[in-house]
Each structure stands twice: as structure tokens, then as C-alpha cells.
Amino acid sequence: DAGVTQSPTHLIKTRGQQVTLRCSPKSGHDTVSWYQQALGQGPQFIFQYYEEEERQRGNFPDRFSGHQFPNYSSELNVNALLLGDSALYLCASSLWPDMNTEAFFGQGTRLTVV
Amino acid sequence: QQQVKQSPQSLIVQKGGISIINCAYENTAFDYFPWYQQFPGKGPALLIAIRPDVSEKKEGRFTISFNKSAKQFSLHIMDSQPGDSATYFCAASIGYSGAGSYQLTFGKGTKLSVIP
Numbered sequence: 001d002a003g004v005t006q007s008p009t010h011l012i013k014t015r016g017q018q019v020t021l022r023c024s025p026k027s028g029h030d031t032v033s034w035y036q037q038a039l040g041q042g043p044q045f046i047f048q049y050y051e052e053e054e055r056q057r058g059n060f061p062d063r064f065s066g067h068q069f070p071n072y073s074s075e076l077n078v079n080a081l082l083l084g085d086s087a088l089y090l091c092a093s094s095l096w097p098d099m100n101t102e103a104f105f106g107q108g109t110r111l112t113v114v
Numbered sequence: 115q116q117q118v119k120q121s122p123q124s125l126i127v128q129k130g131g132i133s134i135i136n137c138a139y140e141n142t143a144f145d146y147f148p149w150y151q152q153f154p155g156k157g158p159a160l161l162i163a164i165r166p167d168v169s170e171k172k173e174g175r176f177t178i179s180f181n182k183s184a185k186q187f188s189l190h191i192m193d194s195q196p197g198d199s200a201t202y203f204c205a206a207s208i209g210y211s212g213a214g215s216y217q218l219t220f221g222k223g224t225k226l227s228v229i230p
Contacts, residue, residue, distance in 0.1 A: 043158065090157050
């Protein structure tokens with residue numbers, strides 16, 4: 001049983017570019033949440049998707065957007081990249097509505113903006 | 115505004131010793147308090163979690179102590195081993211009631227090093 005898988009594992013982009021990160025949830029999970037983890041910090045909640053809709057959103061600008069597909073996989077898009085967007089982006093999957101229990105994280109995508 | 119404060123930032127413990135990491139929260143609506151373990155290059159993995167209706171939960175060598183009145187909770191790792199060396203994050207969220215409001219708020223992490 002595959003856990004949460006994210007792609008790519010590493011990515012280097014130039015300031016001002018756009019990036020798309022992908023996440024496949026753990027088998028049987030239907031809810032995907034995205035987090036940003038800056039170096040030396042704890043993860044920060046970006047948003048959560050269920051039934052292809054954004055359900056919750058953290059304190060992130062509109063440059064951060066997402067999508068969930070019918071197979072529950074998800075994408076995170078970041079436009080107009082800034083140097084400060086460099087971070088580890090984590091995807092977590094869980095089962096609605098008890099989203100708090102057994103939220104499984106992927107290994108993340110390390111994004112470097114130069 | 116940091117809603118979950120974690121200390122210490124780093125911790126060095128001898129093999130066999132007890133590792134203690136503390137967290138304090140501000141939002142009294144939080145009703146789920148998990149601890150995550152993260153190894154370099156990996157995503158966080160759920161270690162143990164507690165609800166506010168109990169004061170302690172133990173799973174193997176890991177124990178969470180919870181003090182609702184003080185709005186504090188802590189992780190105790192008994193008989194610490196070199197393999198426990200990792201970064202530990204406390205977190206808190208709202209939503210156990212199934213109301214649908216959910217996001218994990220993490221502390222800044224504690225880097226634990228267990229030396230032989």
C-alpha cells in the first residue's frame with residue numbers, strides 16, 4: 001500500500017516563474033492538505049481540499065492555488081515565485097471528516113527559487 | 115502570532131535517558147494535540163496524539179502529558195535511543211467534533227540528538 005507520494009522531489013525555479021507540485025494521497029484517503037515548511041521551522045498550513053473544493057485556507061496569498069482531481073490527487077500551484085517561497089512543500093492526506101486522526105505526510109517537494 | 119510555542123529548540127540526551135519536549139498553546143478551542151517526528155529528507159510522521167479529555171497517553175516509550183488548565187502539553191521519550199535522533203514537532207488543531215474546520219498548527223520543532 002503506497003503512502004502519500006509527491007512529485008517532483010526537488011525543483012529549482014527562477015524568481016517570477018510559476019510552479020506546479022503534485023500529490024497522490026494514501027490509498028483510501030479523500031482529503032489532501034498542503035503545508036509549507038521553511039528551513040528550521042514547523043510546517044505552515046496552506047489549504048485543504050475535499051470533494052474537489054478548497055475547504056480551509058491558511059494565511060497565504062492568492063499566488064498559491066490548488067486543485068483536487070476526481071481520483072483525490074491534488075496539485076499546488078504557485079505563481080510569480082519569490083525567493084521567500086523557497087521551502088519544503090508537504091502534502092498530507094486523511095479521511096474526511098475525521099481529518100485530524102492519522103494524517104499522513106508525504107516526503108515533500110524541496111523548492112528552491114533563485 | 116504563534117499559537118503553539120515549543121521548547122527547547124534543541125536537546126542533547128544520553129542514550130537511555132529521558133527526553134522531554136514542551137509545548138504551550140493559546141487557543142482554547144484546540145481539541146487535538148499530535149506529536150510528529152521528522153527525519154532529514156522525510157515528511158513528518160505521526161508519533162502519538164492526545165485529546166483534551168485525558169491527562170496522559172502512553173505508547174511504548176513515548177508519553178504525552180497534557181495540562182488543560184495550564185494550556186501545556188509535553189512529550190516524554192523514555193530510554194532514548196540514537197535512532198530517536200530527529201526533529202520533533204508538536205501541533206494542535208480544531209475539528210475532532212467533525213465540524214469540518216481543520217488545520218494543524220505546528221510548533222517550531224525540537225532537534226533531538228541522542229548520543230551513545
